[in-house]
Amino acid sequence: MSGYLYKISRNKILNHIDHDKVRDKYISLLNDFAEAGRYESDFLVREKQLKELIEIEVAALPEQMRKAFEISRNHDLAHKEIAEQLGVSEGVVRNNISRSLKILREKLGPVVLLYLLLKR
Known part of the structure; x- marks a missing residue:
């Protein structure tokens, strides 16, 4: 037992x-x-804040530049198609998109760099 x-x-x-x-x-x-x-969650919050900042800066662009930039990015159209929609020449569209990218790079450069550093 x-x-x-x-x-x-x-x-x-x-x-x-x-x-x-x-x-x-x-x-x-x-x-x-x-x-x-x-x-x-922290990453998603930072990503949302960065998107909001980009949207604010895009909204601050001059109207013609903003329209050309938004159509090219949101609708993925060629410069020729954008020019037809806006009633301007293809060169104007190309210049507007190029200048808007330059402006955004200048304004958002440090923010984007900081975002990438904090992303780790």
């Missing part, structure tokens, strides 16, 4: 230890998941 009680006790203890290992592993994985979620 004592051998029987010994085996039951030993198996109960081993089962308890195994259960503790599984619980600890589960808690560890849950903590890892929570940490990853925090970083992803």
